Amino acid sequence: CGWRGRRVVGAVHDENAFYLGGVAGHAGLFSTAPDVARFGQSFLNALHGHAGTALLRADTVTAMVQPHAVAGTVRRGLGFALWSPDPEASGNPFSTHAFGHTGFTGTSLWIDPARDLVVALLTNEVYNGRAARTLVPLRLDVHRAVLHVLEPDAP
Template sequence: LAEITAVAERYLGPSPTHPYWAGAVVLAGRGGTVALETAVGRAVRYSDYDAATGRAVEFPPEEQIDATPDTVYDLASLSKLFTSLLVVQQLERGRIELEAPAARYVPEFAQGGKQDVTVRHLLTHTSGMPAWIALYRQPDREAMLRALWAVEPTDAPGTVYRYSDLSLITLQLVLERVTGKPLDVLLAEELTGPLDLTRTRYNPPADWRPRIAATEVSRPPWAGLDRGLVWGEVHDENAYAMGGVAGHAGVFSCAWDLAVLARTLLNGGEYGGVRVLSERSVELLFSDFNTAFPGDGHGLGFELNQHWYMGAMATPRTAGHTGFTGTCIVLDPTTDSFLVLLGNSVHPVRTWRS
């Protein structure tokens, strides 16, 4: 545990040229015990970035904000886990079928040759769709949806593993059609509310800003939009263009809330007397649906056995995910342990961590 803290602190320095992150929070536990909870560095350090010199502009020392265990981070792609859990809940309730084509629920999705893409393909990133398209370049939400409908798979569904934001955006639309509720409302009603995750939500209010870690100075050419310092709003351009609520990105949270989520899943879907998933459904999160693609193990929503970030915790049933902003969660059911790592490694700019 001391080594974990030392590594987190080491990345505050040259890694190898610039700091890997401005700050980070680490929380680890086994069973019902929190073994480590620590914060290092700054949640907010830089106000701007000068591309000509490659130097960052720091806030005055009195305006910089330390990272604390309660700091809220933009989770980036960890948001995909919440979307996936909401889908699995609907699988339980019989409103969605795993092997059903997504077009059963969103008929427009069948355009572009996607009629055979199933819910399982979307949850396991085997849809054959491209990884990403620049939806934020569209003028409005309806145009974004038309662009998504027009996407053509580059491979037949089920024949290739390709991590795709588009899969989780599609699942958002499936959920919204099936339930008649927006994704942020579903998140609050079905997960964060029942589990009392009070610091987990889309679009955090303005008064949360002093407790939120800043992300990137967003400016072309390294970013898609010219927004200046992104702080308190979602970093991902497509999620931002979608109003901050998207299936692939947009959720903000803190280490403790993610620890509660981890314990809920390791407990078989229950925490504090509240059950959000059945044990059978939780088992689907830790079961590999991608045995045809060695090295790309995937449960429903969760990556499995990824040594590159799970390290010594990696086993065939170890589940987790990473996020572009510098976030990570790992759950190991074989040892009943978890680790949450939240950093702002794109602060001040994504290229520094290269």
């Protein structure tokens, strides 16, 4: 970590979250891919009427995935990015109902209710420094690859 002068392991890389005690609304949470996928599945469960296995009520999740902020092709819900027609957007390969979150270190959680699909990708692009930013296109490639495995004939 350039501003700390040492390699950081098990601590948030984001300066703002660091100064807020390590966890903030935008950074600082650590987990495993299976648990992140379970978290995503809980949103699908709410939307599909499985309240017993959902963390939030269906009406809450529905409100979260409505466009509350729009700028060009970028649409944001409450806590989530929403599907975008931009072919380089992380959620673009998914259906127009998809929503997700991407992180500075290359992480991604995308939820596609139309396909009953959750994709969780955990990475740490800044482990060796911030100079090379290669995971943004790789994240999109991973999303496309997942869909290709599930739907080989899809465009």
